[in-house]
Every structure is written in structure tokens, then in C-alpha cells.
Amino acid sequence: PLPGPPLAVAPAADLAAGALNPSMDSWDQAPAASELETLTSRELAALVYPQATDPDALITxxxxxxxxxxxxxxxxxxxxxxxxxxxxxxxxxxxxxxxxxxxxxxxxxxx
Structure with a gap:
């Protein structure tokens, strides 16, 4: 089968990632990406542990x-x-x- 077209936002996200290429070694090197990772992991943790008051997760x-x-x-x-x-x-x-x-x-x- 032929692959489908990419999501419309995918080329823009790829462009941003390629242009910024943030290093996630520390917050000071990529504050926006670090905050986005924190928000994403907290949302994922809340989906997995809805009963938890302050769930946390880590992206490896x-x-x-x-x-x-x-x-x-x-x-x-x-x-x-x-x-x-x-x-x-x-x-x-x-x-x-x-x-x-x-x-x-x-x-x-x-x-």
C-alpha cells in the first residue's frame, strides 16, 4: 500500500525541530522544550494515574x-x-x- 500524506502540521514541526535542534541536557539550553516535556509528561501521567493528586512522569x-x-x-x-x-x-x-x-x-x- 502507498503511505498516506503526512499531517499538515508535521512539516512545520519538523522544520522547527531541525532549525532549533534543542539540546535537552539542561533547562538553560532548551527552556521551551524542557517546559514542553514537563507539561507533556504530566499530562501523560494524569491519563495513566487519574486518581493521583500530582502524578509525574519522565521521558527517556x-x-x-x-x-x-x-x-x-x-x-x-x-x-x-x-x-x-x-x-x-x-x-x-x-x-x-x-x-x-x-x-x-x-x-x-x-x-
């Missing part, structure tokens, strides 16, 4: 970073008092290799 660069960050947050989260030992990751044999790498980087047992 991809799956590997997301997996590592998720495991780090799980490791650092408070756990019930009856929990013993380090966090244990359980995943399928076909899980992305970044799960095993994140466990190793974060000092956790092999999944």
Missing part, C-alpha cells in the same frame, strides 16, 4: 534507559517490612538484554 531516550531507570526506581522504592534480601528481577528468557545489564550495573542478582 529509549527502551534500554527506560528499563534501567525502572529497575533503579524499584530498587530505591520503600518495600514492606516483611521483605527480605535484595530486589529480585523476574523476566522471561526472551527479555531484552538491557534487563540483565541493568541488574549487573545496579548490583542486583542475575534475573
Amino acid at each position: 531516550t529509549g527502551g534500554t534507559e527506560s528499563n534501567q531507570l525502572g529497575i533503579l526506581l524499584a530498587r530505591e522504592a520503600p518495600h514492606p517490612p516483611h521483605t527480605t534480601g535484595p530486589l529480585r528481577i523476574v523476566c522471561g528468557a526472551n527479555a531484552h538484554h538491557s534487563i540483565h545489564r541493568a541488574a549487573w550495573l545496579l548490583g542486583l542478582p542475575e534475573p
Whole structure:
């Protein structure tokens, strides 16, 4: 099948992104893009957690970073008092290799 035409706003957004090419390393390098990211992630968090009073979210660069960050947050989260030992990751044999790498980087047992 032939691809459909792009959305009318897509060329304009591509032009703006190409011309500005903001670095998202810090707020002072791209204040407008940083604020847009904050607003977007808060709106997404509110859709996922409508019952939360002040939901928050984070945009990552991809799956590997997301997996590592998720495991780090799980490791650092408070756990019930009856929990013993380090966090244990359980995943399928076909899980992305970044799960095993994140466990190793974060000092956790092999999944």
C-alpha cells in the first residue's frame, strides 16, 4: 500500500525541530522544550494515574534507559517490612538484554 500524506502540521514541526535542534541536557539550553516535556509528561501521567493528586512522569531516550531507570526506581522504592534480601528481577528468557545489564550495573542478582 502507498503511505498516506503526512499531517499538515508535521512539516512545520519538523522544520522547527531541525532549525532549533534543542539540546535537552539542561533547562538553560532548551527552556521551551524542557517546559514542553514537563507539561507533556504530566499530562501523560494524569491519563495513566487519574486518581493521583500530582502524578509525574519522565521521558527517556529509549527502551534500554527506560528499563534501567525502572529497575533503579524499584530498587530505591520503600518495600514492606516483611521483605527480605535484595530486589529480585523476574523476566522471561526472551527479555531484552538491557534487563540483565541493568541488574549487573545496579548490583542486583542475575534475573
